Amino acid sequence: MNIFDFYNRKKAGERISMVTCYDYTSARILAQTSVDCLLVGDSAAMTMHGYKDTIAATLEMMCFHTSAVRRGAGDKFIISDMPFMSYRKSRNKNIAAAEALIQAGAHAVKLESAAGNTKLIKHLVESGIPVMGHLGLTLQLMNMQGGFKVQGKSEESAERIKQDALQLQEAGCFALVLECIPVELAQQITTSLTIPTIGIGAGPHTDGQVLVFQDLLGLNIDFKPKFVKTFVNGFDQVKQGVDSFVDAVKSGGFPEDEHCYRN
Protein backbone atom coordinates (compact mmCIF):
# COMPACT_ATOMS: atom_id res chain seq x y z
CA MET A 1 0.00 0.00 0.00
CA ASN A 2 1.22 3.52 -0.77
CA ILE A 3 -0.67 6.82 -0.91
CA PHE A 4 -1.75 6.24 -4.52
CA ASP A 5 -3.36 2.95 -3.54
CA PHE A 6 -5.57 4.93 -1.13
CA TYR A 7 -6.97 7.00 -4.02
CA ASN A 8 -7.18 3.97 -6.32
CA ARG A 9 -9.09 1.96 -3.73
CA LYS A 10 -11.64 4.75 -3.43
CA LYS A 11 -11.99 4.99 -7.21
CA ALA A 12 -12.42 1.22 -7.50
CA GLY A 13 -14.91 1.14 -4.61
CA GLU A 14 -12.64 -1.23 -2.64
CA ARG A 15 -12.74 -0.68 1.10
CA ILE A 16 -9.60 0.10 3.11
CA SER A 17 -8.84 -1.57 6.45
CA MET A 18 -6.65 0.00 9.12
CA VAL A 19 -5.76 -1.29 12.60
CA THR A 20 -3.84 0.47 15.35
CA CYS A 21 -0.51 -1.02 16.37
CA TYR A 22 1.94 0.06 19.02
CA ASP A 23 4.57 -2.68 19.46
CA TYR A 24 6.89 -5.08 17.64
CA THR A 25 5.11 -8.35 18.51
CA SER A 26 1.70 -7.12 17.36
CA ALA A 27 3.27 -5.62 14.23
CA ARG A 28 4.76 -9.04 13.41
CA ILE A 29 1.27 -10.57 13.64
CA LEU A 30 -0.36 -7.76 11.65
CA ALA A 31 2.35 -8.04 8.98
CA GLN A 32 1.03 -11.57 8.28
CA THR A 33 -2.59 -10.39 7.93
CA SER A 34 -4.36 -8.82 4.98
CA VAL A 35 -4.91 -5.49 6.80
CA ASP A 36 -4.02 -2.59 4.50
CA CYS A 37 -2.24 -0.23 6.86
CA LEU A 38 -1.24 0.28 10.49
CA LEU A 39 -1.90 3.33 12.62
CA VAL A 40 0.45 4.05 15.50
CA GLY A 41 -2.32 5.98 17.21
CA ASP A 42 -1.92 8.30 20.13
CA SER A 43 -4.45 5.91 21.70
CA ALA A 44 -1.17 4.24 22.73
CA ALA A 45 -1.35 6.52 25.77
CA MET A 46 -4.54 4.67 26.81
CA THR A 47 -4.05 1.11 25.56
CA MET A 48 -0.34 0.76 26.29
CA HIS A 49 0.21 3.16 29.16
CA GLY A 50 -3.15 3.18 30.99
CA TYR A 51 -3.86 6.91 30.75
CA LYS A 52 -7.53 7.92 30.60
CA ASP A 53 -7.18 9.89 27.36
CA THR A 54 -4.74 10.68 24.54
CA ILE A 55 -3.60 14.02 25.89
CA ALA A 56 -0.84 12.22 27.79
CA ALA A 57 0.83 11.03 24.56
CA THR A 58 4.18 12.71 23.88
CA LEU A 59 6.36 12.89 20.79
CA GLU A 60 8.96 10.72 22.51
CA MET A 61 6.27 8.09 23.27
CA MET A 62 4.99 8.13 19.68
CA CYS A 63 8.50 7.82 18.20
CA PHE A 64 9.28 4.93 20.56
CA HIS A 65 6.13 3.03 19.48
CA THR A 66 6.61 3.92 15.81
CA SER A 67 10.13 2.51 15.69
CA ALA A 68 9.01 -0.73 17.41
CA VAL A 69 6.15 -1.13 14.91
CA ARG A 70 8.47 -0.35 11.98
CA ARG A 71 10.79 -3.21 13.02
CA GLY A 72 7.93 -5.72 12.97
CA ALA A 73 5.60 -4.46 10.25
CA GLY A 74 7.34 -5.75 7.11
CA ASP A 75 6.08 -3.74 4.17
CA LYS A 76 2.83 -2.51 5.75
CA PHE A 77 2.14 1.21 5.31
CA ILE A 78 2.49 2.93 8.71
CA ILE A 79 0.78 6.15 9.75
CA SER A 80 1.78 7.73 13.08
CA ASP A 81 -0.23 10.19 15.09
CA MET A 82 1.29 13.57 15.82
CA PRO A 83 0.52 13.82 19.55
CA PHE A 84 -1.23 16.59 21.49
CA MET A 85 0.27 20.06 20.86
CA SER A 86 3.20 18.69 18.82
CA TYR A 87 1.88 20.50 15.70
CA ARG A 88 0.57 23.62 17.42
CA LYS A 89 3.88 25.27 18.33
CA SER A 90 6.30 27.22 16.19
CA ARG A 91 6.56 26.24 12.52
CA ASN A 92 10.02 24.76 13.06
CA LYS A 93 8.93 22.67 16.03
CA ASN A 94 5.86 21.40 14.18
CA ILE A 95 7.98 20.36 11.21
CA ALA A 96 10.58 18.76 13.49
CA ALA A 97 7.85 16.71 15.18
CA ALA A 98 6.64 15.30 11.85
CA GLU A 99 10.24 14.70 10.80
CA ALA A 100 10.93 12.74 14.00
CA LEU A 101 7.96 10.40 13.38
CA ILE A 102 9.00 9.78 9.76
CA GLN A 103 12.58 9.13 10.85
CA ALA A 104 11.27 6.71 13.49
CA GLY A 105 9.73 4.68 10.65
CA ALA A 106 6.31 6.11 9.75
CA HIS A 107 5.40 6.58 6.08
CA ALA A 108 2.82 9.25 6.91
CA VAL A 109 1.57 11.29 9.86
CA LYS A 110 -1.95 11.94 11.07
CA LEU A 111 -3.12 15.07 12.83
CA GLU A 112 -6.45 16.12 14.29
CA SER A 113 -8.83 18.85 13.09
CA ALA A 114 -8.48 21.43 10.32
CA ALA A 115 -8.56 24.86 11.97
CA GLY A 116 -5.05 26.31 12.06
CA ASN A 117 -3.46 23.18 10.52
CA THR A 118 -3.84 23.62 6.78
CA LYS A 119 -0.64 25.64 6.20
CA LEU A 120 1.41 23.05 8.06
CA ILE A 121 -0.27 20.21 6.12
CA LYS A 122 0.59 21.92 2.79
CA HIS A 123 4.18 22.40 3.90
CA LEU A 124 4.57 18.78 5.05
CA VAL A 125 3.03 17.42 1.85
CA GLU A 126 5.31 19.63 -0.27
CA SER A 127 8.24 18.35 1.81
CA GLY A 128 7.41 14.71 1.08
CA ILE A 129 5.45 13.81 4.21
CA PRO A 130 1.98 12.39 3.46
CA VAL A 131 -0.65 13.60 5.92
CA MET A 132 -3.87 11.89 7.01
CA GLY A 133 -6.54 14.16 8.47
CA HIS A 134 -8.86 13.35 11.37
CA LEU A 135 -12.26 14.99 12.00
CA GLY A 136 -15.32 14.42 14.18
CA LEU A 137 -14.44 13.26 17.66
CA THR A 138 -10.83 14.36 18.02
CA LEU A 139 -9.72 13.39 21.51
CA GLN A 140 -6.82 15.84 21.60
CA LEU A 141 -9.53 18.53 21.62
CA MET A 142 -11.79 16.67 24.06
CA ASN A 143 -11.74 19.52 26.56
CA MET A 144 -13.22 21.74 23.85
CA GLN A 145 -15.63 19.05 22.62
CA GLY A 146 -17.12 18.19 26.02
CA GLY A 147 -15.52 14.76 26.40
CA PHE A 148 -16.17 11.51 24.49
CA LYS A 149 -19.22 12.69 22.51
CA VAL A 150 -20.65 12.05 19.06
CA GLN A 151 -19.88 15.12 16.90
CA GLY A 152 -21.77 16.70 14.00
CA LYS A 153 -25.26 16.13 15.36
CA SER A 154 -26.43 19.72 14.97
CA GLU A 155 -26.76 21.27 11.52
CA GLU A 156 -24.12 23.86 12.34
CA SER A 157 -21.55 21.37 13.58
CA ALA A 158 -22.26 19.00 10.65
CA GLU A 159 -21.67 21.88 8.23
CA ARG A 160 -18.40 22.77 9.94
CA ILE A 161 -17.13 19.19 9.67
CA LYS A 162 -18.08 19.09 5.96
CA GLN A 163 -16.20 22.35 5.31
CA ASP A 164 -13.20 21.10 7.33
CA ALA A 165 -13.12 17.90 5.26
CA LEU A 166 -12.96 19.92 2.04
CA GLN A 167 -10.23 22.13 3.50
CA LEU A 168 -8.14 19.12 4.50
CA GLN A 169 -8.49 17.63 1.03
CA GLU A 170 -7.52 20.99 -0.48
CA ALA A 171 -4.48 21.21 1.83
CA GLY A 172 -3.23 17.88 0.46
CA CYS A 173 -4.32 15.17 2.92
CA PHE A 174 -4.30 11.76 1.21
CA ALA A 175 -7.05 10.32 3.43
CA LEU A 176 -9.28 11.33 6.30
CA VAL A 177 -10.35 9.58 9.50
CA LEU A 178 -13.95 10.33 10.49
CA GLU A 179 -14.59 9.47 14.14
CA CYS A 180 -17.95 9.25 15.95
CA ILE A 181 -20.22 11.17 13.62
CA PRO A 182 -23.70 10.28 12.34
CA VAL A 183 -23.90 7.77 9.48
CA GLU A 184 -25.59 10.26 7.10
CA LEU A 185 -22.95 12.93 7.67
CA ALA A 186 -20.11 10.46 7.07
CA GLN A 187 -21.80 9.36 3.84
CA GLN A 188 -22.21 12.95 2.61
CA ILE A 189 -18.56 13.75 3.36
CA THR A 190 -17.38 10.54 1.70
CA THR A 191 -19.25 11.28 -1.53
CA SER A 192 -18.10 14.92 -1.55
CA LEU A 193 -14.38 14.04 -1.42
CA THR A 194 -11.96 12.49 -3.89
CA ILE A 195 -9.71 11.29 -1.04
CA PRO A 196 -10.85 8.22 0.93
CA THR A 197 -12.50 8.45 4.34
CA ILE A 198 -11.74 5.87 7.01
CA GLY A 199 -14.42 5.62 9.65
CA ILE A 200 -14.55 4.68 13.30
CA GLY A 201 -18.00 5.06 14.76
CA ALA A 202 -19.06 6.72 11.49
CA GLY A 203 -21.18 3.97 9.97
CA PRO A 204 -20.85 1.73 6.91
CA HIS A 205 -20.61 4.30 4.08
CA THR A 206 -17.02 5.47 4.55
CA ASP A 207 -14.28 4.21 2.19
CA GLY A 208 -12.68 2.17 4.97
CA GLN A 209 -12.79 1.30 8.64
CA VAL A 210 -10.30 1.49 11.48
CA LEU A 211 -10.40 -0.18 14.88
CA VAL A 212 -8.05 -0.23 17.85
CA PHE A 213 -6.18 -3.59 17.89
CA GLN A 214 -6.99 -4.26 21.56
CA ASP A 215 -10.69 -3.51 20.95
CA LEU A 216 -11.17 -5.77 17.95
CA LEU A 217 -9.37 -8.59 19.76
CA GLY A 218 -11.54 -8.19 22.85
CA LEU A 219 -8.52 -7.46 25.06
CA ASN A 220 -9.96 -4.28 26.51
CA ILE A 221 -12.68 -5.14 29.00
CA ASP A 222 -12.86 -1.74 30.73
CA PHE A 223 -14.47 0.30 28.00
CA LYS A 224 -16.54 -0.77 25.01
CA PRO A 225 -17.99 2.09 22.95
CA LYS A 226 -21.06 1.30 20.79
CA PHE A 227 -19.01 1.33 17.58
CA VAL A 228 -16.59 -1.42 18.67
CA LYS A 229 -17.08 -4.96 17.47
CA THR A 230 -14.90 -7.61 19.13
CA PHE A 231 -13.91 -10.31 16.64
CA VAL A 232 -12.19 -12.60 19.19
CA ASN A 233 -12.65 -13.04 22.93
CA GLY A 234 -8.98 -12.22 23.45
CA PHE A 235 -9.10 -11.33 27.14
CA ASP A 236 -10.48 -14.73 28.15
CA GLN A 237 -8.22 -16.61 25.73
CA VAL A 238 -5.06 -14.94 27.05
CA LYS A 239 -6.23 -15.41 30.64
CA GLN A 240 -6.94 -19.10 30.00
CA GLY A 241 -3.50 -19.53 28.43
CA VAL A 242 -1.74 -18.04 31.46
CA ASP A 243 -3.92 -19.98 33.94
CA SER A 244 -3.12 -23.20 32.07
CA PHE A 245 0.59 -22.41 32.45
CA VAL A 246 0.14 -21.79 36.20
CA ASP A 247 -1.83 -25.06 36.61
CA ALA A 248 0.87 -26.96 34.76
CA VAL A 249 3.58 -25.44 36.95
CA LYS A 250 1.65 -26.32 40.13
CA SER A 251 0.89 -29.89 39.05
CA GLY A 252 4.44 -30.53 37.81
CA GLY A 253 3.10 -30.99 34.26
CA PHE A 254 5.50 -28.37 32.91
CA PRO A 255 8.27 -28.61 31.87
CA GLU A 256 8.04 -31.97 30.09
CA ASP A 257 10.98 -33.92 28.74
CA GLU A 258 10.84 -32.14 25.37
CA HIS A 259 11.46 -28.81 27.12
CA CYS A 260 14.58 -29.99 28.96
CA TYR A 261 18.30 -30.01 28.11
CA ARG A 262 20.25 -33.20 28.94
CA ASN A 263 23.95 -34.10 28.86
Ligand code: KIV
Ligand atom coordinates in the same frame (compact mmCIF):
# COMPACT_ATOMS: atom_id res chain seq x y z
O1 KIV B 1 -5.29 7.06 18.11
C1 KIV B 1 -6.13 6.35 17.55
O2 KIV B 1 -6.31 5.16 17.86
C2 KIV B 1 -6.93 6.95 16.50
C3 KIV B 1 -8.07 6.13 15.96
C4 KIV B 1 -9.23 6.27 16.88
C5 KIV B 1 -8.40 6.49 14.57
O3 KIV B 1 -6.70 8.04 16.11
